[in-house]
Amino acid sequence: RGAKRCIFAATAVGAAGGVTAGAVAIANSEDPASALKLSTAVPLRLFRDVVTAAAIAFDYEYSLMGLPEGSVERNRVKHEVHTRSALRLQDLCFKNGGIYIKLGQHISQLEYLVPDEYVQIMRQSLLNRCPVSSYEQVLEVFKKELGVTPDEFFDEFDPVPIASASIAQVHVARTHDGRKVAVKVQHTHMTDTVAADYASVELLVNTLHWLFPSFDYRWLVDEVRESLPKELDFLIEAKNSVKCMDNFRKLSPHIAEYVYAPTVHWNMSTPKLLVMEYIDGAQVNDFGAIEKLSIKPSDVSKLLSEAFAEMMFKHGFVHCDPHAANVLVRALPCGGRSLVGKKKPQLVLLDHGLYKELEQSMRINYASLWQGLVFSDANAIKENSVKIGAGEDLYAVFAGILTMRPWNKVIDSSVDHLVMDGGDSGELQMYAAQYFPQITELLRRLPRVILLMLKTNDCLRAVNRALKQERSLDTFLIVGRVSSEAVIESKLLRSKSFLSHIRVRLEELVVEARLLGMRIALCLLKLRNALPF
Numbered sequence: 001r002g003a004k005r006c007i008f009a010a011t012a013v014g015a016a017g018g019v020t021a022g023a024v025a026i027a028n029s030e031d032p033a034s035a036l037k038l039s040t041a042v043p044l045r046l047f048r049d050v051v052t053a054a055a056i057a058f059d060y061e062y063s064l065m066g067l068p069e070g071s072v073e074r075n076r077v078k079h080e081v082h083t084r085s086a087l088r089l090q091d092l093c094f095k096n097g098g099i100y101i102k103l104g105q106h107i108s109q110l111e112y113l114v115p116d117e118y119v120q121i122m123r124q125s126l127l128n129r130c131p132v133s134s135y136e137q138v139l140e141v142f143k144k145e146l147g148v149t150p151d152e153f154f155d156e157f158d159p160v161p162i163a164s165a166s167i168a169q170v171h172v173a174r175t176h177d178g179r180k181v182a183v184k185v186q187h188t189h190m191t192d193t194v195a196a197d198y199a200s201v202e203l204l205v206n207t208l209h210w211l212f213p214s215f216d217y218r219w220l221v222d223e224v225r226e227s228l229p230k231e232l233d234f235l236i237e238a239k240n241s242v243k244c245m246d247n248f249r250k251l252s253p254h255i256a257e258y259v260y261a262p263t264v265h266w267n268m269s270t271p272k273l274l275v276m277e278y279i280d281g282a283q284v285n286d287f288g289a290i291e292k293l294s295i296k297p298s299d300v301s302k303l304l305s306e307a308f309a310e311m312m313f314k315h316g317f318v319h320c321d322p323h324a325a326n327v328l329v330r331a332l333p334c335g336g337r338s339l340v341g342k343k344k345p346q347l348v349l350l351d352h353g354l355y356k357e358l359e360q361s362m363r364i365n366y367a368s369l370w371q372g373l374v375f376s377d378a379n380a381i382k383e384n385s386v387k388i389g390a391g392e393d394l395y396a397v398f399a400g401i402l403t404m405r406p407w408n409k410v411i412d413s414s415v416d417h418l419v420m421d422g423g424d425s426g427e428l429q430m431y432a433a434q435y436f437p438q439i440t441e442l443l444r445r446l447p448r449v450i451l452l453m454l455k456t457n458d459c460l461r462a463v464n465r466a467l468k469q470e471r472s473l474d475t476f477l478i479v480g481r482v483s484s485e486a487v488i489e490s491k492l493l494r495s496k497s498f499l500s501h502i503r504v505r506l507e508e509l510v511v512e513a514r515l516l517g518m519r520i521a522l523c524l525l526k527l528r529n530a531l532p533f
Helices: 002-028 032-063 072-096 099-108 116-126 135-145 189-211 218-231 234-251 287-292 297-315 360-374 378-388 395-403 424-434 436-445 448-466 473-494 498-530
Strands: 168-174 180-186 273-277 317-319 327-331 345-349 355-357
Touching (some): 032 189, 072 099, 099 189, 135 180, 135 273, 234 273, 297 317, 297 473, 317 448, 360 378, 360 395, 378 395, 395 448
Antiparallel strands (some): 168 180, 317 355, 327 345
16 A cells, blocks of 8 residues: 555656646747647656556566565566566657657667566667658658758658658658758657656656666666757767768778768758768668678678777767667678678768767776776776776676676686677576666766767677677677777877886787787687587
8 A cells, every 4th residue: 555655656746747847848839839739748748657657666566566586486477577567668658759769779778787578679669660750740840940841952852761760760862963862850749848758757767766776777867868959959960970980080090991971961951950871781780681792791790899899999989879770781882802702891870869978088997998808807807897987896797797798707718708608698687687786786886978888889789699790709809909909009198208118018019919819719719619520
């Protein structure tokens, strides 16, 4: 009875807060039509929020009541409750759209940080089947932004979108001078209801944390609050894409031609309309389509790992939403083939709305941490985890989240100590459930920029799995090499004397020798696995 009162009070608080935010949004609207839409949409969306939150809370409270912690029966029932609750949350995201889709997509990319049922259900639905704006809504955006219709602005404009995401959808068009372009059009409801939606979600997450202290995903709401206004300005997204390419040309010239972003047509773009070069390619996780392009999927996996390692450890400016729909693969336009006759791949990065900058010290600490992980250096792992913010008590949990390996495997000296095998998934699920309170506390402690790095790692891990290169040895050798290069470069810049410079160069030789030893061990391991006996 007490729990019922708590849940009723909590959902009432969430509704009251959302109503207040909705009233403010309606009062501040200068457009009568928008105010009318808000006055009808906001109460309905709040009602869905409250009903969903109450249903989920009741389900957990009463389904698990009286079942002993750790028992087989409790684990079975918990799985069923997780599944029902994830489906309810998915339904809420689809019906409300906008910020709810964005939150659902974040959840789908937090593998092992939230219950797997939520990850799988959100991943199956929210990354590829987002709501679509009507053509009338597209016309509304064009008239507000450009004062004309799409048919007037372009020579051809396909009213049926080729893709839709949480914030916008993409149409194919042809300019009057014959260029084929992709036109990203922002969903109208994103700006109509975002203030009320954000306030409602924040209050409900805070309320659920009050009811269930182990449920603490307030950081996720904070991240959306900070990043969403930037994502809603497509000119910021366009500038991010230009900066990303500049970084590759200046800081990573050896792979610059293998990473590409569509050219932006600035004279046609506004904060809510983005016109870009149209590029055809295979989705980065589409194994079959990549093979049809005469490209080795393993080459794509290596290039993806190297490109993002360069961003994280050298550029300090990281694309934080590299899920499969945001990365295309095509054959390198200038040609070129590998030794076995396969075409060389080029990555095409899409959706540059969500980037994070790593400050110099954070970037080097993060690179040093990954160097320690690859080299099984327990002292370096602990030292740099503490510098990043994990604390002396949770550094092993942090290492486990980054590598998806238990601590005893993280510090194992064998060359393949970080590689997952087929039986590891169930073991990781068990660890995630066992250390859920510690994981929650770790997420609370870590800087939000590192939380976005975790999300990025999870996106890359999902793509590598689809390419059948799940956390391969090649991937970790690439991460070890690039992180080590970043650490050495930083030390060289700080060297003030000839002797200190010599010491860093000697350290560089030792690191290169270790990496060479790991590569030789990798070749021998592959040879052994290829033998029939």
